[in-house]
């Protein structure tokens with residue numbers, strides 16, 4: 001009973017995910033990581049040698065909490081997640097480019113995309129673990145780390161909502177041109193994830209396609225501790 005991450009990712013309902021991405025810009029999927037895998041990721045948080053950088057969010061006024069960027073080589077589980085999510089998201093990314101009248105620019109495999117990052121001096125891995133305690137939060141932001149960036153990222157919540165923490169919804173705010181912004185608060189179960197846009201998404205209007213701007217964050221954790229795993233596909237400068 002050890003079906004691989006690759007198999008589990010292939011087994012997600014991709015037609016519905018692609019449709020949700022096109023219609024609302026983001027797509028949640030049911031638990032993909034098992035409880036033991038979530039526990040293992042959480043326990044990695046304390047092992048310094050896994051990480052290249054630790055950020056105390058308050059220090060930069062990013063929020064209250066902390067996160068650490070994994071160091072290369074990534075743990076096998078993360079590498080497999082990044083490699084297996086990428087091709088389907090590249091499909092969506094290229095579809096969105098076409099809708100905006102731009103060229104499909106994302107190669108079909110992660111390795112090719114990372115080569116492009118490396119050519120632009122972006123060589124440091126970006127997958128990260130985040131940890132927030134009661135009172136913690138993550139301000140609305142975007143995660144670009146250089147000229148080259150992938151238009152989607154994925155986040156997983158690693159512990160049990162309502163049992164181990166409360167509050168701490170994932171927030172996504174969409175800024176529409178010449179209109180007020182719309183917010184989504186998304187609660188994720190342990191091991192479940194969300195695919196969301198890094199910066200923009202195309203929306204079909206009555207007079208053609210336009211772009212909205214997205215920012216994401218996390219609402220205040222009201223009790224307990226919340227850990228999450230951020231899967232970012234572009235490397236950083």
Ligand SMILES: O=C(O)CCC(=O)C(=O)O
Pocket residue numbers: 130138143153154155170216217218228229230231
């Ligand atoms: O903790 C979260 O759910 C948000 C993580 C985040 O900002 C990211 O994955 O880029």
Ligand SMILES: [Fe+2]
Pocket residue numbers: 141142143216230
């Ligand atoms: Fe983020």
